[in-house]
Amino acid sequence: MADARALQARLDQQRHAFAAEPFPSAATRRDRLARLASMTRHHRDEISQAIRQDFGHRAEAETRLAEVVPLLMAIRHTRRHLKRWMAPRRAAVPWRLLPGKARIHRQPLGVVGIIAPSNYPWSLALMPAVDALAAGNRVMIKPSEQTPTTSALLARLVERYFASEELHVATGDADTARDFAALPFDHLLFTGSPRVGREVARAAAANLTPVTLELGGKAPAIVAEDADLAHAARRIAFGKWLNAGRTCIAPDHVLVDAARLPAFIEAIRAVVKEFYPQGTAGDDYSAVPGEASRSRLEHLLDEARDHGCRVIELGERLTLSHGTKLPPTLVVDPTASLSIMQEEVFGPWLPVIGVRDFDAALARVAEGPCPLALYAFTDDPTRRRRLLEQTRSGGMVFNDTLWHYVVPALPFGGIGESGMGAYQGETGFLRFSHQRSVFLQARRNAVGLLDPPWRRWWLRLLGL
Numbered sequence: 336m337a338d339a340r341a342l343q344a345r346l347d348q349q350r351h352a353f354a355a356e357p358f359p360s361a362a363t364r365r366d367r368l369a370r371l372a373s374m375t376r377h378h379r380d381e382i383s384q385a386i387r388q389d390f391g392h393r394a395e396a397e398t399r400l401a402e403v404v405p406l407l408m409a410i411r412h413t414r415r416h417l418k419r420w421m422a423p424r425r426a427a428v429p430w431r432l433l434p435g436k437a438r439i440h441r442q443p444l445g446v447v448g449i450i451a452p453s454n455y456p457w458s459l460a461l462m463p464a465v466d467a468l469a470a471g472n473r474v475m476i477k478p479s480e481q482t483p484t485t486s487a488l489l490a491r492l493v494e495r496y497f498a499s500e501e502l503h504v505a506t507g508d509a510d511t512a513r514d515f516a517a518l519p520f521d522h523l524l525f526t527g528s529p530r531v532g533r534e535v536a537r538a539a540a541a542n543l544t545p546v547t548l549e550l551g552g553k554a555p556a557i558v559a560e561d562a563d564l565a566h567a568a569r570r571i572a573f574g575k576w577l578n579a580g581r582t583c584i585a586p587d588h589v590l591v592d593a594a595r596l597p598a599f600i601e602a603i604r605a606v607v608k609e610f611y612p613q614g615t616a617g618d619d620y621s622a623v624p625g626e627a628s629r630s631r632l633e634h635l636l637d638e639a640r641d642h643g644c645r646v647i648e649l650g651e652r653l654t655l656s657h658g659t660k661l662p663p664t665l666v667v668d669p670t671a672s673l674s675i676m677q678e679e680v681f682g683p684w685l686p687v688i689g690v691r692d693f694d695a696a697l698a699r700v701a702e703g704p705c706p707l708a709l710y711a712f713t714d715d716p717t718r719r720r721r722l723l724e725q726t727r728s729g730g731m732v733f734n735d736t737l738w739h740y741v742v743p744a745l746p747f748g749g750i751g752e753s754g755m756g757a758y759q760g761e762t763g764f765l766r767f768s769h770q771r772s773v774f775l776q777a778r779r780n781a782v783g784l785l786d787p788p789w790r791r792w793w794l795r796l797l798g799l
Contacts, residue, residue: 385484615653
């Protein structure tokens with residue numbers, strides 16, 4: 336547990352360490368990343384067990400697939416390209432300033448704060464840390480209070496592998512998170528809901544702390560007329576029910592040609608039975624942790640039922656000691672006014688909505704708030720181009736879901752309601768760097784010709 340004074344003292348410690356080493360060498364940065372990889376690789380079984388305990392149940396394969404592997408891939412990519420990212424960049428110089436030279440130097444910001452969510456408590460705490468450490472910063476992490484076992488493990492392992500002035504984990508409750516957000520970091524990254532994101536942004540604004548916000552949203556999946564329904568159903572089911580739907584980039588709802596809606600529903604039924612042959616009782620289907628999350632999701636479903644929506648549950652509910660296994664569930668044609676269509680589902684309910692045609696689906700997405708991800712199933716180049724040009728989203732995936740997140744070279748971030756700023760790969764390196772402008776004047780130069788007193792004919796000759 337950390338109070339405001341202890342957090343400030345830790346920040347001061349990291350600031351002093353940064354002042355003593357304001358530009359860590361590539362070797363130092365690579366070493367820190369290597370330790371982060373070793374910590375994750377050597378303790379992956381403990382990580383899986385801790386998350387399983389916090390969730391009530393979490394499929395081990397999901398933890399490895401979504402928490403461990405993307406982090407190790409990101410570290411490997413970053414270490415491979417780090418030297419090139421750190422190198423100064425040449426900048427063009429106007430002819431009037433020649434033979435002067437211009438460079439862009441990428442400098443560390445200082446101390447970066449990270450506030451992590453509960454749905455992926457390991458990877459979403461450490462993925463931004465990869466970029467911040469690579470950029471030469473010191474890092475403080477506030478993991479979610481909703482995953483106390485995983486947070487305690489993260490704090491314990493970080494203390495073993497890192498000096499506190501390099502990387503520190505501050506555990507605690509919601510009050511600790513508020514105190515953390517109010518610290519005068521050099522940059523603050525938050526992943527979570529838009530409601531809490533606004534509070535974090537307000538707290539950071541008091542210190543003029545720059546923020547990156549990853550806020551999720553209602554990610555649509557469009558199934559165009561030329562799409563293979565079986566393939567679309569399979570990829571949407573994978574993206575939706577990984578981690579029981581508690582993924583910020585999970586398909587939130589599906590827009591499909593109304594004439595093909597019954598066939599799509601049957602395709603979803605078949606793939607859910609294939610993915611989870613033992614239903615929710617199987618080891619491969621994860622639980623929704625916490626009473627508050629379960630209650631919120633049940634309210635969304637009850638409201639949809641009360642308003643006449645067809646609700647298709649593809650399994651049984653199973654109550655566990657620390658969570659609930661809520662089955663994959665389809666909600667057919669909910670109206671736009673229902674809560675399930677107004678807020679991010681963030682659970683295993685999947686609204687499926689029949690639309691007139693692709694143009695209607697495109698218009699619906701274009702008119703709505705910008706999602707963190709947009710998915711479209713079509714092989715038509717014209718449709719793909721229209722989606723890219725006429726819609727906005729944090730990421731765009733054709734004929735699949737989720738996988739853009741695990742491509743280390745792709746930036747990950749939202750736009751509008753789904754957040755601001757992006758990280759990962761070189762984009763993340765730049766996010767946590769200051770691009771310092773440097774101009775080197777030659778000993779012999781002609782800029783003195785621009786000194787006063789100015790004569791009009793001379794200014795015209797110089798094109799001024």
